[in-house]
Amino acid sequence: xxxxxxxxxxxxxxxxxxxxxxxxxxxxxxxxxxxxxxxxxxxxxxxxxxxxxxxxxxxxxxxxxxxxxxxxxxxxxxxxxxxxxxxxxxxxxxxxxxxxxxxxxxxxxxxxxxxxxxxxxxxxxxxxxxxxxxxxxxxxxxxxxxxxxxxxxxxxxxxxxxxxxxxxxxxxxxxxxxxxxxxxxxxxxxxxxxxxxxxxxxxxxxxxxxxxxxxxxxxxxxxxxxxxxxxxxxxxxxxxxxxxxxxxxxxxxxxxxxxxxxxxxxxxxxxxxxxxxxxxxxxxxxxxxxxxxxxxxxxxxxxxxxxxxxxxxxxxxxxxxxxxxxxxxxxxxxxxxxxxxxxxxxxxxxx
Ligand SMILES: *Cc1c(COP(=O)(O)O)cnc(C)c1O
Numbered sequence: 001x002x003x004x005x006x007x008x009x010x011x012x013x014x015x016x017x018x019x020x021x022x023x024x025x026x027x028x029x030x031x032x033x034x035x036x037x038x039x040x041x042x043x044x045x046x047x048x049x050x051x052x053x054x055x056x057x058x059x060x061x062x063x064x065x066x067x068x069x070x071x072x073x074x075x076x077x078x079x080x081x082x083x084x085x086x087x088x089x090x091x092x093x094x095x096x097x098x099x100x101x102x103x104x105x106x107x108x109x110x111x112x113x114x115x116x117x118x119x120x121x122x123x124x125x126x127x128x129x130x131x132x133x134x135x136x137x138x139x140x141x142x143x144x145x146x147x148x149x150x151x152x153x154x155x156x157x158x159x160x161x162x163x164x165x166x167x168x169x170x171x172x173x174x175x176x177x178x179x180x181x182x183x184x185x186x187x188x189x190x191x192x193x194x195x196x197x198x199x200x201x202x203x204x205x206x207x208x209x210x211x212x213x214x215x216x217x218x219x220x221x222x223x224x225x226x227x228x229x230x231x232x233x234x235x236x237x238x239x240x241x242x243x244x245x246x247x248x249x250x251x252x253x254x255x256x257x258x259x260x261x262x263x264x265x266x267x268x269x270x271x272x273x274x275x276x277x278x279x280x281x282x283x284x285x286x287x288x289x290x291x292x293x294x295x296x297x298x299x300x301x302x303x304x305x306x307x308x309x310x311x312x313x314x315x316x317x318x319x320x321x322x323x324x325x326x327x328x329x330x331x332x333x334x335x336x337x338x339x340x341x342x343x344x345x346x347x348x349x350x351x
Pocket of ligand 1 (some may be wrong): 032
């Protein structure tokens with residue numbers, strides 16, 4: 001760090017992304033990417049002509065992609081916002097709506113407190129209950145920016161849409177962000193409620209269920225008012241923040257909806273197989289509606305398990321936070337990868 005850095009940034013902790021080591025070939029179950037490639041029509045979409053067109057800026061209004069997403073979800077283009085990954089949108093949400101403070105669970109996506117600190121937003125972390133669930137009543141009448149990941153990460157536990165709606169309805173003076181990064185793996189979306197609640201901001205991503213993490217594409221569904229706020233902030237930072245190729249791949253992705261529904265179902269089936277396998281090895285596995293499971297074993301610490309798996313070429317995600325340090329978050333890969341993981345774990349537990 002240099003001595004020139006502005007004070008408030010010097011004091012801030014940045015987000016720690018999951019490791020992407022290059023020293024050997026790992027079975028990568030640590031950052032919730034899809035184990036499957038994008039649909040064939042997406043894989044083949046980038047032609048020489050498309051690359052040549054990179055000399056031109058991308059469409060800052062993302063008109064075509066917005067139209068396709070709007071049609072898919074039965075909303076209007078004015079209800080869709082697009083950005084460079086959903087992290088970008090969450091960042092904008094803290095910037096735009098954090099002035100009265102923010103509230104989110106103690107165990108949730110680790111980027112929320114980072115965004116809060118980045119923008120000088122004071123925040124309160126509300127503990128999940130003993131079963132690692134969100135108590136909806138804790139979020140009633142807060143009058144602050146509320147941020148809920150549903151399904152939650154890293155627990156994988158989801159809340160039903162009726163409970164989320166109660167939280168939205170009981171905070172009419174503030175924006176409620178529902179981060180639905182994992183909703184396609186078994187959660188219930190609240191986007192159909194955007195016509196009813198002007199304060200609802202649903203944030204989604206192409207990174208997990210749409211096999212496009214490296215493309216960096218996220219979107220939001222919300223009332224026209226909220227979308228125009230986000231557009232204003234985007235035009236004040238980087239209007240061309242989605243590159244041409246990603247925009248094209250996004251359009252092809254929306255057109256291949258059926259392929260992705262199939263892949264999501266495969267991941268759900270593999271998750272069920274993995275959960276059963278882990279349980280038979282003595283793991284406690286939280287009930288997941290996401291493309292990962294959060295599991296702990298009574299005989300081995302979370303960190304030990306993480307290190308031993310890494311030595312065997314399997315990467316999972318360990319969080320040092322006191323309340324969850326005995327757990328590991330394990331991304332659901334292909335059935336073959338998960339079988340291999342289970343075999344390695346069985347050996348480790350025999351040692
Ligand atoms: C992965 C993830 C994101 C970020 O996704 P990008 O679109 O890749 O930026 C947002 N929220 C949660 C809860 C996530 O797990």
